[in-house]
Amino acid sequence: DIVMTQSPDSLAVSLGERATINCKSSQSVLHSSNNKNYLAWYQRKPGQPSKLLIYWASTRESGVPDRFSGSGSGTDFTLTISSLQAEDVALYYCQQYYSIPLTFGGGTKVEIK
Amino acid sequence: QVQLQESGPGLVKPSETLSLTCTVSGGSITSYFWSWIRQPPGKRLEWIGHIYYSGTTNYNPSLKSRVTISADTSKNQFSLKLTSVTAADTAVYYCARLFSSGWPPSYYFDYWGQGILVAVSS
Numbered sequence: 289d290i291v292m293t294q295s296p297d298s299l300a301v302s303l304g305e306r307a308t309i310n311c312k313s314s315q316s317v318l319h320s321s322n323n324k325n326y327l328a329w330y331q332r333k334p335g336q337p338s339k340l341l342i343y344w345a346s347t348r349e350s351g352v353p354d355r356f357s358g359s360g361s362g363t364d365f366t367l368t369i370s371s372l373q374a375e376d377v378a379l380y381y382c383q384q385y386y387s388i389p390l391t392f393g394g395g396t397k398v399e400i401k
Numbered sequence: 402q403v404q405l406q407e408s409g410p411g412l413v414k415p416s417e418t419l420s421l422t423c424t425v426s427g428g429s430i431t432s433y434f435w436s437w438i439r440q441p442p443g444k445r446l447e448w449i450g451h452i453y454y455s456g457t458t459n460y461n462p463s464l465k466s467r468v469t470i471s472a473d474t475s476k477n478q479f480s481l482k483l484t485s486v487t488a489a490d491t492a493v494y495y496c497a498r499l500f501s502s503g504w505p506p507s508y509y510f511d512y513w514g515q516g517i518l519v520a521v522s523s
């Protein structure tokens with residue numbers, strides 16, 4: 289199984305400041321056949337369903353604000369919130385879909401400082 | 402807007418079968434993959450398995466011997482059965498739509514339910 293390791297477990301960022309979340313996979317999730325990274329990012333707020341933010345490591349889902357961006361390739365990935373808003377307080381987690389079983393990171397809790 | 406809602410008992414006795422249903426509204430279950438995921442307390446999300454609306458399934462090898470996922474297109478629902486449960490199966494169970502495209506196929510989740518807590522206890 290591919291193990292996904294996220295860091296940090298939690299972070300507190302001032303409103304308007306940048307938040308950076310890291311996700312590392314135990315093996316590459318870059319498919320050589322199509323040069324795509326099989327990685328997604330999600331947001332979960334209390335009492336709400338999880339929301340898909342990013343897929344293919346860097347493609348924003350429709351309707352996701354452009355302050356959210358994904359980057360990285362191979363085994364190291366980053367989700368960046370460029371200017372943290374109050375509504376961005378949530379749990380964020382990554383998921384690899386390179387191989388079965390699909391696996392998730394442990395999650396990063398983002399709060400306001 | 403596609404919405405998913407999990408339903409089923411919140412308490413199951415050890416050694417019995419956990420049964421959950423996910424009702425999909427705002428769209429048809431046909432032409433998509435549908436999945437179950439769970440999160441035990443204090444642990445990370447665990448993919449249980451998924452089903453294509455036509456019936457093809459794929460399960461997590463760690464649970465394969467105890468899991469059955471089925472779909473009912475007439476009711477726009479899909480279901481999870483997990484047999485011989487123990488306390489380790491206590492978790493929040495989520496249903497989700499799996500978006501699959503291309504080759505090698507993508508398998509990410511574009512719609513989720515809110516989750517249902519199922520406790521295994523006598």
